[in-house]
Amino acid sequence: MLLRLYIAGTSLHSTRAIQNARKLCDEHLSGRYQLEVIDIFQQPALAKDHQILAVPTLITGYYGMNVPYPGSGETWGMWA
Numbered sequence: 001m002l003l004r005l006y007i008a009g010t011s012l013h014s015t016r017a018i019q020n021a022r023k024l025c026d027e028h029l030s031g032r033y034q035l036e037v038i039d040i041f042q043q044p045a046l047a048k049d050h051q052i053l054a055v056p057t058l059i060t061g062y063y064g065m066n067v068p069y070p071g072s073g074e075t076w077g078m079w080a
Helices: 012-029 042-049
Strands: 002-007 034-039 057-060
Touching: 002 012, 012 034
Parallel strands: 002 034
Antiparallel strands: 002 057
């Protein structure tokens, strides 16, 4: 399963998002996933093409099956 994690730069929030995504995927998808990290500052066209409005955002490679990302322990978001 291809998962794309959109982040903004190298901030602490972005770093935690990457660590949390890898941890959750390792726990729940154990070797059955490929995580692609996309920095919207480095690749703004991809964010525009995929209509990313907020970061961090984790989406699947399949159209219509976006996975809300829980962030770094905030009370918003969910894991599906």
